[in-house]
Amino acid sequence: MSAPDFIQPLDHGITVIDTGFHRPNFDAAYLLISDGRAAFIDTGHNAGVPRLLAALAFHGLGVEAVDWVIPTHVHLDHAGGAGLLMQQLPNARALIHPRGARHLINPVALIKGAQAVYGAEEVARTYGEIQPIPAERVLESHDEMTVQLGSRPLRLIDSPGHARHHHCIWDATSRGWFTGDTFGISYREFDGPQGPDSAYILPSSTPVQFDPQAMRASIERMLQTEPQWIYPTHYGRLGNVPDLAAQLFDQLEVLEHYALAWARANPGATDAQREAAMIELMRNILLTAANRAGSMLPLLLAEALLETDIRLNGQGLAIWLASQPTADTPAVP
Structure with missing residues (x-):
């Protein structure tokens, strides 16, 4: 069976899912699979949830196989669909930065914050009705925390710069970081002659917690692992990590x-x-x-x-x- 056009299977049990937010190749969620167990890193918005479930089915897994839903941070293009997705996944826990957990348990303040930036009508049209996640299904992360996905360790670090409620996830299996927005934004339309190997990347300083010094420190910390790949939410897997860091x-x-x-x-x-x-x-x-x-x-x-x-x-x-x-x-x- 060929993959739907919004699914891009990679090696190491990683699949890029285009959530359909805004335009193609703009907003990614990632499906990780290890030993028949699964995790989603970032979810996109509510309208992207059927695509995430379709990716799971494409790999022959049921909803009961998902152990983790891990938003990198609680901005709605990364976590707006987390509550709705969790309703479909009976065994999953949501692993959320401690500064953001309360906002996905009770999303009222999160919605008001988005409305202040985008306007109430735009938030309703774009994101739909944000669903809360029951507190008993939420686990707060901490710096240098490691969780298991099957036999695969996933290490989380506190990674401020774009937002103070941001963590990034190190996957030793692929030697890659799932970076949310801390390690920048890179749109495929801007790729040079070598495709993603000649990518343009830009720092994300969107309101309201941008801190350039913290962003530098978070990027430098990720570089210490000598990663082969980064997996930003915007968009897809990127190599040539030192060059990308130099641009940022x-x-x-x-x-x-x-x-x-x-x-x-x-x-x-x-x-x-x-x-x-x-x-x-x-x-x-x-x-x-x-x-x-x-x-x-x-x-x-x-x-x-x-x-x-x-x-x-x-x-x-x-x-x-x-x-x-x-x-x-x-x-x-």
């Missing part, structure tokens, strides 16, 4: 430098002025970096595909900048 470090350095310089030059700026400036800064830096990485997309198409990231990343950068001493006060001698 370069963009973070440029963003931080120019954002702080703008703040020093505009000490009386309003929140609206700061946000507008950071969106334009983000636009220039991301498009320049894409071109430098070898993307062959025309500028207008590249800008259109990155427009949402430019806006949200700029908003997140502005929120971070407002928290820095140089944003509103002179630097201390």
Whole structure:
């Protein structure tokens, strides 16, 4: 039986599932299988749940084979479908970062936070009705925690930078990290002549917990394992990990430098002025970096595909900048 077009089986018992969120090859969930047992890492939104179950059936497994549902963090494009998925999986436990667990047990605050960013109508249209996960089925992760999937160990580390409720998962079997958004975002439309081996990757600074120093530290920590692969949610398996990290470090350095310089030059700026400036800064830096990485997309198409990231990343950068001493006060001698 051939795989549906939204399923990409890889080696090491890993399958990439396109959740169908936003556009093709935008939002991935991952199915891991070991010794007949299964885990999902990230879930996408409610509308993606049938695809996850179809991937399970494609591999000849029933819903009772799933032991773990592991959102990397609780943003709705990663965990919006977790509650609905858990309703279909009688034996699964949800393994969630301790800062995010309460928000999937009682998603009211999570929904309000998303509404503040996207608007209530857009959240309802895009994500549907977010289902809670019963507290007794939730296990909170901790730094350097290891859980078993069959005979396969999965190691979790606290990985702030994109969000403080973020953990990443090390899979020694494939020598890869499931990185959520901490190790950046990479869209296949931007691949250079060598495909994913010449990928463009960008840091994700979406509201409201972006921290460039923490992001660098989390990436550096993952690099210590000398990974062969990363598996970001946006999108799919990527190699050439040192090159990807170098791209991220370069963009973070440029963003931080120019954002702080703008703040020093505009000490009386309003929140609206700061946000507008950071969106334009983000636009220039991301498009320049894409071109430098070898993307062959025309500028207008590249800008259109990155427009949402430019806006949200700029908003997140502005929120971070407002928290820095140089944003509103002179630097201390």
